[in-house]
Each structure stands twice: as C-alpha cells, then as structure tokens.
C-alpha cells in the first residue's frame with residue numbers, strides 16, 4: 001500500500017475504509033452540495049502572483065492566534081461526528097494538534113469538556129452550540145472555563161438542522177443505533193467495525209452537556225438540541241459570561257462586523273460550515289475579503305471550508321486571514337491512519353505552505369500580502385463539477401475513481 005502524499009490521497013483512503021453511511025456523514029453537504037463544491041473550486045479563481053528576487057533560503061511558518069503562537073497557520077476545527085470515524089477521535093486530534101504545534105477546537109456535541117483536559121499539552125478551543133435554555137448553556141460554558149479551554153468559539157450558523165440528503169437517504173439520524181444497512185455496510189469494513197463496537201462497549205455514548213449521560217435517549221436529546229437559533233442578545237450575554245477570548249464562527253458578510261466589534265468579540269471564522277448548512281452560500285474564500293475589509297484589523301479573521309492544499313492556506317492569508325481551520329482533511333487522516341494520519345495531513349499542509357511561500361517570495365507569514373493573489377474573474381471553475389464529490393447513488397466521478405489508489 002503506497003503512502004498517501006497529499007490530502008486527496010488521504011481522502012481516497014478514508015473513503016475506502018469507511019462504511020458508506022459514515023463516509024456520507026463526513027463528506028456530505030446540504031442540498032445540492034453547490035456550496036460544498038464551491039468552497040473547493042473557488043480557490044482556483046484566485047491566482048498567485050510570485051514576488052521574485054527575495055532571499056527565501058530560510059522560511060518561518062509560525063504565527064500568532066489570539067496571543068498563542070502556532071507553528072503553522074492551520075488549526076483543527078470542531079467536528080462533532082469524529083467518533084463515527086474512530087472511537088478516540090477527539091483525544092487523537094488533540095494530541096496530533098499539540099504534537100504539530102497547533103490548536104485543536106473541541107466540538108460541544110461530542111464529548112464533555114472535562115474529557116479532554118490533560119490528554120494533550122497544546123492549547124485548545126471549545127466550540128459552543130447554544131443550548132435550549134440559558135441555564136444549560138451557562139453550565140456548559142462554566143465547565144469549559146474550568147477545564148482550561150483558552151477560547152470559546154460560538155457557532156452561529158445552526159439555527160435549524162440542515163437538509164443533508166445523503167444522511168436522509170442513509171436514514172442516518174442520531175444516535176447511531178443498529179440498523180440492517182449499517183450492519184451490512186459495517187461488516188464490509190471490519191477494521192472500522194471493530195473500532196466502533198469497541199467504542200460503544202468501552203466508552204458508552206455520552207453527550208457533552210452532562211457527563212453522566214449514558215442512555216441513547218440522552219445522546220439523542222443532546223444532538224437534536226444542537227440546532228438552536230442564537231440571537232444578538234444571546235451573544236452579548238455570552239460575552240459577559242466568558243472572560244477569555246470569544247470567537248464567532250459562521251460569519252459570511254460585512255454587515256455583522258461592526259456590531260461584533262462593538263460587542264467585544266475577539267475573532268471571526270468566515271465559515272459556511274463546510275457547505276453543510278445553507279446550500280447556495282458563496283465559497284468562504286469569496287466572502288473573506290469583504291469581512292476583512294469591514295473588520296479593518298480590529299479583530300482577527302480566520303477562514304475554513306475547502307482547504308485541501310497549502311496554496312489554499314496561503315491564498316486565504318494573502319486575502320487577510322490570520323489562520324485557517326480544517327475539518328474533513330483531518331477526518332480523512334484519522335480514518336486512514338489514526339493519529340499518524342492526522343499528524344501527516346498537518347505535515348503535508350505544512351510542507352505545501354512552505355513550498356508555496358518559498359516560490360512566492362515569502363520568508364515569513366508576515367510577508368504574505370494581498371499583492372500575491374488576484375481574482376481572475378473566471379467563475380467558470382466555481383461552477384464546474386467538483387471532481388471529488390461522489391454522486392448520491394453512484395461511486396463517484398471518473399476523476400474520483402482515478403484517485404482511489406490507496407486502501
């Protein structure tokens with residue numbers, strides 16, 4: 001088995017290793033998956049403009065995120081479904097991030113915040129979905145604070161559950177209870193199945209709000225209560241409650257920025273939830289410039305969605321992002337090779353960022369500026385089919401089959 005050499009290889013390997021219903025849960029997007037595809041393809045609409053004749057014999061990828069130094073401008077974003085991929089998804093991701101010198105953000109719907117305290121010595125963020133009552137939210141936020149998470153990252157694009165048709169077709173509803181098709185699909189992936197069965201036996205399934213929750217009904221309540229409208233009032237209340245840095249995830253336009261600055265928010269993640277919530281939204285790389293302009297340097301701006309290459313990271317930084325977050329790419333690494341896979345995905349991106357910086361003429365992250373990237377105005381690529389996206393009932397486009405070299 002050849003070793004994956006890029007994120008696309010890891011993706012192909014992950015697809016082979018996971019049963020269809022898990023793969024679709026991780027990979028899928030909302031509606032027609034237009035935004036999912038666009039997140040990826042829109043990067044092609046931005047071309048790089050190399051700055052020659054710069055001494056790039058030494059490069060430095062370190063940067064600072066809300067006062068924390070990280071060794072590359074890529075963080076691991078919150079992924080609530082990681083335990084479908086690997087029973088130890090979150091501790092593995094936390095350790096991989098720490099070993100790679102970056103930040104891991106724990107999703108609030110997968111584990112209690114206390115569970116990760118002490119598993120790794122790197123800095124961690126805690127992502128919050130607001131709960132149905134302020135009492136429940138406050139309890140969870142206080143526990144995150146007591147568990148030493150540095151940053152509270154509030155997700156604001158989940159007012160209602162998204163319509164994800166892959167999950168509908170697979171009858172994939174939380175909690176994952178045995179269903180004939182899951183057993184059949186799982187049996188075809190014995191390594192995954194052994195891991196999953198082991199997870200249920202050893203850990204039980206727990207929601208994040210209440211560490212004592214163990215029944216499937218509790219978990220269902222936890223997950224179905226995830227999708228709640230969150231208002232400006234709620235955000236102002238959270239700002240008062242949380243004394244540390246506050247990041248808002250899910251901003252896609254300029255209009256909200258002044259009010260976020262006024263509230264004392266410290267960072268914004270330009271995010272459309274990886275194309276998993278509202279389909280038809282623009283790609284995040286397209287939304288980034290207007291948010292950066294509206295913010296005017298008064299808070300930090302990050303981007304997630306569609307990052308698969310180091311050059312994507314550099315384009316986001318050139319357009320004003322302080323750093324990026326990834327979701328699916330580290331799930332691919334996790335599915336393919338566990339912790340080594342997550343670390344390798346970060347290593348691959350690190351190497352590609354380094355190479356892009358060298359060839360662009362940037363010895364350091366601070367040298368990456370807007371002169372290095374230009375939008376071509378050619379939106380044809382944004383409309384083209386995304387070659388990696390499987391059709392709901394097929395086994396993928398020809399290009400996708402071609403990259404399935406690794407098992």
Ligand SMILES: Cc1cc2nc3c(=O)[nH]c(=O)nc-3n(C[C@H](O)[C@H](O)[C@H](O)COP(=O)(O)O)c2cc1C
Nearest residue numbers: 026077078079080107155273274305306326327328
């Ligand atoms: C399977 C899956 C589960 C996710 N769960 C959460 C979550 O619990 N909280 C959250 O804020 N975002 C969640 N996201 C969104 C990611 O944090 C991130 O915005 C997105 O994955 C970025 O796009 P990318 O996958 O193309 O890198 C999830 C994404 C995926 C793929």
